[in-house]
Amino acid sequence: MKFHLAVFGCQMNSNDADRIRTVLHGIEGKEVQTPEEADFVIYVTCSIRQHAEDRIFGLISNLRKQKKKEERLMNTEEELAHRRRPVIAVTGCMVEKTSSQTSDKKDKLLVRSDKIDLVFRIEDAPSLANILREYFPISDEYSGEFPGIFETLPTQTQNYSAFVPLSTGCDHHCTYCIVPHTRGKEVCRSKDEIINECKEMISRGAKEITLLGQNVNRYYFGKRRINPYRTDFAELLDEIAKLDGLVWLRFLSPHPQHLGEDVLDVMAENQNICSHLHLPVQSGDNEMLQKMARGYTVEKFKETVSLARKKNPGISVTTDVIVGFCSETEEQFQNTKRLCKEENFDMVYISKFSVRPHTPAAQWEDDVPLVEKKRRYHEINEVLKKSSKTNNMGDIGKVMKVLVDRVNDKNIAQGHTSENKIVEFQVGNKGRRFIGEFVDVKITGAKMFYLEGKIEN
Numbered sequence: 001m002k003f004h005l006a007v008f009g010c011q012m013n014s015n016d017a018d019r020i021r022t023v024l025h026g027i028e029g030k031e032v033q034t035p036e037e038a039d040f041v042i043y044v045t046c047s048i049r050q051h052a053e054d055r056i057f058g059l060i061s062n063l064r065k066q067k068k069k070e071e072r073l074m075n076t077e078e079e080l081a082h083r084r085r086p087v088i089a090v091t092g093c094m095v096e097k098t099s100s101q102t103s104d105k106k107d108k109l110l111v112r113s114d115k116i117d118l119v120f121r122i123e124d125a126p127s128l129a130n131i132l133r134e135y136f137p138i139s140d141e142y143s144g145e146f147p148g149i150f151e152t153l154p155t156q157t158q159n160y161s162a163f164v165p166l167s168t169g170c171d172h173h174c175t176y177c178i179v180p181h182t183r184g185k186e187v188c189r190s191k192d193e194i195i196n197e198c199k200e201m202i203s204r205g206a207k208e209i210t211l212l213g214q215n216v217n218r219y220y221f222g223k224r225r226i227n228p229y230r231t232d233f234a235e236l237l238d239e240i241a242k243l244d245g246l247v248w249l250r251f252l253s254p255h256p257q258h259l260g261e262d263v264l265d266v267m268a269e270n271q272n273i274c275s276h277l278h279l280p281v282q283s284g285d286n287e288m289l290q291k292m293a294r295g296y297t298v299e300k301f302k303e304t305v306s307l308a309r310k311k312n313p314g315i316s317v318t319t320d321v322i323v324g325f326c327s328e329t330e331e332q333f334q335n336t337k338r339l340c341k342e343e344n345f346d347m348v349y350i351s352k353f354s355v356r357p358h359t360p361a362a363q364w365e366d367d368v369p370l371v372e373k374k375r376r377y378h379e380i381n382e383v384l385k386k387s388s389k390t391n392n393m394g395d396i397g398k399v400m401k402v403l404v405d406r407v408n409d410k411n412i413a414q415g416h417t418s419e420n421k422i423v424e425f426q427v428g429n430k431g432r433r434f435i436g437e438f439v440d441v442k443i444t445g446a447k448m449f450y451l452e453g454k455i456e457n
């Protein structure tokens with residue numbers, strides 16, 4: 001069976017896709033690069049915004065139409081006999097119930113579109129062999145039972161950078177967020193399992209590991225301790241940083257409510273923990289933060305950022321902001337804009353609020369018009385462009401260590417720094433050998449969202 005994985009959304013989804021790949025290889029599946037070539041297409045989805053959901057439905061509909069068109073162009077009996085209708089599956093955050101078009105109780109996605117054959121919850125991925133017997137001749141010798149999604153080690157498309165989840169789900173219940181509904185309650189993996197997976201990834205060639213969790217710094221082992229001197233997350237981070245052979249360690253995304261001095265101290269003590277903090281603020285207005293149920297104030301957020309910068313000089317700080325959340329006034333929006341100006345973020349991921357079902361915000365009026373959300377988006381983006389460019393200008397002349405991600409056909413390499421800044425630089429004809437390698441690059445230019453440089457000899 002030829003399969004294709006189409007992945008949308010965050011790194012957690014990419015990591016899920018890597019584990020699905022392992023299961024499908026286990027039943028002799030062969031991965032292909034395009035959905036058109038595949039017998040089985042799996043969309044690993046994101047439901048964080050309505051736009052993401054609509055896009056998946058659009059893609060599935062296009063694929064079906066294209067296949068129908070191909071069938072109409074087939075002339076001979078033989079061609080028609082070999083026509084394939086790819087089996088289409090959806091998994092990830094959009095799925096509530098593992099089911100197929102033949103199930104008595106179908107997931108709402110199957111009801112919405114008969115173009116989807118089956119959907120499965122990500123925790124059911126280890127049983128895919130059994131699920132797929134309805135569609136493909138899979139030998140009985142494949143039990144298809146991996147013990148669990150986290151025991152199914154990921155098969156990555158590249159080995160130099162690995163993602164290791166600490167937990168899944170979230171208990172925080174921010175009022176706009178669908179994650180607690182789609183991914184369920186927070187479940188933390190055991191410390192041994194995480195450490196073993198990190199060691200395995202390093203032995204496969206990982207130079208960089210990113211620890212993942214919806215609320216990564218809430219990680220705990222055993223019983224959650226209240227106000228401890230050192231949180232379980234800080235302890236785990238410290239232990240992983242000390243593993244032999246690990247060059248860079250990152251984590252995504254910490255929650256400002258729980259980010260204490262202990263984590264910032266561990267970052268300062270371990271030189272291989274990257275000089276980057278992504279701390280999602282969402283709003284710069286206390287009333288909005290309360291309405292979002294974020295659990296911190298603007299003052300507490302600013303205090304944490306200031307402490308992070310003091311303990312880790314040169315650290316880059318990035319954030320997420322939602323504009324146009326229910327009843328957000330102009331004044332409240334201006335508070336967010338002011339915070340962005342004051343904090344000089346290196347990057348702000350801005351989203352226009354969109355209502356998600358099953359969230360408290362779905363009960364409230366989505367009363368900021370789209371045109372107004374777009375204006376607010378644009379205003380924050382203008383602030384970001386200035387802060388990002390100014391911060392990047394400050395890097396000119398520095399020599400930065402860059403982990404190379406790709407090289408284009410004009411021999412321009414692109415990679416990222418410890419601060420998670422993008423750097424582009426020219427390499428020679430055989431530049432592809434740099435992919436997955438660290439290169440020292442002298443920064444010679446600063447663009448809005450990336451740096452330019454040349455290899456330092």
Ligand code: SF4
Nearest residue numbers: 170172173174177214
């Ligand atoms: S912390 Fe809030 S925004 Fe983040 S996943 Fe949990 S509920 Fe969603």
